[in-house]
Every structure is written in structure tokens, then in C-alpha cells.
Amino acid sequence: xxxxxxxAALLLLLIGAFITAATSILTGSGTPGGLACAITPAxxxxxxxxxxxxxxxxxxxxxxxxxxxxxxxxQAHAALIVQVAMERGLPARAVVxxxxxALQESQLRNLRYGHLDSLGLFQQRPSQGWGPTEHVLxxxxxxxxxxxxxxxVPRWEQLPLTRAAQAVQRSGHPDAYARWEPLAQHTVDxxxxxxxxxxxxxxxxxxxxxxxxxxxxxxxxxxxxxxxFDCSGLxxxxxxxxxxxxxxxxADQWRHGPPIPAGQEQPGDLAFFNMHADGPGHVGIVIGxxxxxxxxxxxxxxxxxxYQRRGLIGFSRPTAHAVTGQPDPR
Numbered sequence: 001x002x003x004x005x006x007x008a009a010l011l012l013l014l015i016g017a018f019i020t021a022a023t024s025i026l027t028g029s030g031t032p033g034g035l036a037c038a039i040t041p042a043x044x045x046x047x048x049x050x051x052x053x054x055x056x057x058x059x060x061x062x063x064x065x066x067x068x069x070x071x072x073x074x075q076a077h078a079a080l081i082v083q084v085a086m087e088r089g090l091p092a093r094a095v096v097x098x099x100x101x102a103l104q105e106s107q108l109r110n111l112r113y114g115h116l117d118s119l120g121l122f123q124q125r126p127s128q129g130w131g132p133t134e135h136v137l138x139x140x141x142x143x144x145x146x147x148x149x150x151x152x153v154p155r156w157e158q159l160p161l162t163r164a165a166q167a168v169q170r171s172g173h174p175d176a177y178a179r180w181e182p183l184a185q186h187t188v189d190x191x192x193x194x195x196x197x198x199x200x201x202x203x204x205x206x207x208x209x210x211x212x213x214x215x216x217x218x219x220x221x222x223x224x225x226x227x228x229f230d231c232s233g234l235x236x237x238x239x240x241x242x243x244x245x246x247x248x249x250x251a252d253q254w255r256h257g258p259p260i261p262a263g264q265e266q267p268g269d270l271a272f273f274n275m276h277a278d279g280p281g282h283v284g285i286v287i288g289x290x291x292x293x294x295x296x297x298x299x300x301x302x303x304x305x306x307y308q309r310r311g312l313i314g315f316s317r318p319t320a321h322a323v324t325g326q327p328d329p330r
Contacts, residue, residue, distance in 0.1 A: 074108035082191045084143045100184035101165045203242040204268040210241035211293040214302045219295045229295045251279025257318030265315040273311040
């Protein structure tokens with residue numbers, strides 16, 4: 001009983017610490033979905049600065065557009081474009097198209113002027129059905145509406161960037177988007193490594209509370225509770241307790257969410273082990289302090305172990321792509 005009480009107290013401390021740490025420190029206030037992009041502010045707002053720790057800039061081999069570095073305002077808008085895409089579960093290609101488009105249309109600035117009635121990051125026209133002026137001048141709204149139209153373009157993922165962007169924008173200069181693709185790709189590569197979706201604290205608490213309540217229960221392959229679990233049955237049910245549906249098996253859970261760089265894992269994230277041809281063979285739930293709760297194998301029970309061990313592949317945070325209120329995929 002003392003051990004159980006101590007374990008519960010530790011869990012509450014971990015949950016409290018996580019909720020405190022999850023406060024946004026990034027490009028803006030917290031957003032629905034809990035995504036945050038940690039970019040390093042430029043040391044100068046000069047558009048030609050490329051000092052260490054300063055703006056994101058493309059390499060010298062990337063052509064005419066490579067001479068442009070991104071200042072603080074531009075970095076913040078690029079990070080927002082990444083952020084909205086990750087919240088929606090869109091692939092990196094969508095972000096490259098969007099960033100290149102915004103670079104061409106506005107130099108990644110929220111302009112209050114443009115050709116005819118064109119406005120904002122993407123120079124969208126209220127008169128052409130993009131929304132009221134105040135909405136078009138809201139960078140999040142402008143980005144969302146750009147993605148709304150992009151994903152309706154047939155086979156947009158396979159199209160050249162110029163054709164995908166033009167299908168959305170209907171520009172008078174469709175080929176102009178091409179010159180920005182190298183810088184857009186470099187910017188997205190840089191920012192996606194720093195854009196980490198954060199799980200709302202109350203959902204983390206539900207995931208960890210459920211997992212902790214299963215400690216000591218038997219491992220049975222294929223079991224999903226309530227009296228026994230296998231590894232992915234435990235993780236699926238823990239997420240389900242937080243109102244989040246994820247796939248049933250570890251390999252599919254690995255593919256379901258974006259990877260989280262090692263060192264940025266948080267309580268509630270999934271840790272994966274033992275890569276096979278079809279994906280990881282084992283999964284556990286990070287609880288903090290280098291530890292996880294998992295259902296290891298039939299020789300033992302649901303328990304707490306270190307995840308810093310042989311066979312560790314990496315981490316994911318499937319809530320970024322989670323679909324709530326749907327049947328479990330089987």
C-alpha cells in the first residue's frame with residue numbers, strides 16, 4: 001500500500017510538472033490543438049542578416065531567392081504556416097507549397113495592401129470569395145483558407161509546386177512561385193524540427209492516470225483490458241481514456257503520429273522499440289524522468305521501466321493526428 005501511495009504521489013508530481021512546462025514559450029499564445037513552434041528569434045531584423053543564431057536562410061546554392069534571409073516577422077509567419085499544417089495533419093509538402101506561395105505573394109508579411117483588393121500573407125482578395133477583409137488580414141485564417149483550397153486540388157501532392165500554388169492562387173505570374181521553392185524547403189526543414197505538438201495537460205493526465213491504474217496487470221498477447229493487456233492494447237486504451245482514438249498495433253501507432261526528436265519527449269508520448277519489417281514491435285507510454293509504463297511480455301506484468309534501453313527507435317505524439325469519437329481501427 002505504501003508503494004502504491006508513493007507511486008500515485010510521483011504520478012501527480014509528474015503531471016503537475018508537465019502541465020507547468022507545457023505553457024507556450026513560442027511564436028504566440030497557446031492555440032487550439034496545443035501546437036507550438038520553437039524558433040530562435042533573429043538577432044537583427046535586417047532582411048540580409050545571416051549571423052549565427054539569426055534568421056533562417058537558404059544555402060548559397062539555392063538560386064536567386066537564397067539571398068533572402070527571414071527576419072523575426074517572417075520566421076513567425078513561416079512557423080505559423082507550419083503550425084497550422086501540423087494541427088491539420090497535413091504533410092510537409094503542403095507547408096513547402098504554402099511558404100513558397102507566401103514568399104512570392106507578400107515576402108511572408110501580413111500586408112494591408114496589394115494589387116486591387118489583395119491583402120495579407122497570401123494576397124487573398126475579399127472580392128473573390130476569400131472572406132471579409134478582417135479575416136483575410138488574420139494570418140491564421142489566411143493560412144487555413146489556403147490549405148482548405150489546396151487539399152481540394154486533385155493530386156496536389158504530386159503536382160509541381162508552381163501548378164499546385166497556381167491552382168489555389170490563380171496568379172497572373174504562375175511560374176514565379178518556382179524561384180521560392182528552395183528557400184521554402186529549407187525553411188520548412190528548419191522549422192519542422194522545432195515545431196512540436198503539445199498535448200493538452202488534462203489529456204496527458206487522463207492518459208497517465210489510466211496507465212498507472214493498470215500497473216501489475218497481466219500481459220496477454222492481443223489483450224485490451226480490463227484485466228490484461230499487451231503493449232499496444234495498453235497504449236490504445238490509455239489514449240482512449242483521454243478521448244483520443246489511435247490505431248491498435250504498435251506499427252500503426254508509430255505511423256499515426258509525427259515523430260518527436262529525442263530529448264523533446266514529454267509525458268504521454270509513445271516510446272517505440274525493436275524495429276521489424278512492418279514497424280516497431282513494442283511501445284510504451286512516457287511518464288517522465290526517462291521512464292515509461294508498458295506491458296513488456298508474457299513473463300511479466302504492466303510495469304514502470306526506463307525507456308533508455310537497447311532497441312529504442314524513437315518517440316511520437318499521435319494526438320497531432322488523432323481522431324476523436326471514432327471506432328477503434330482494426
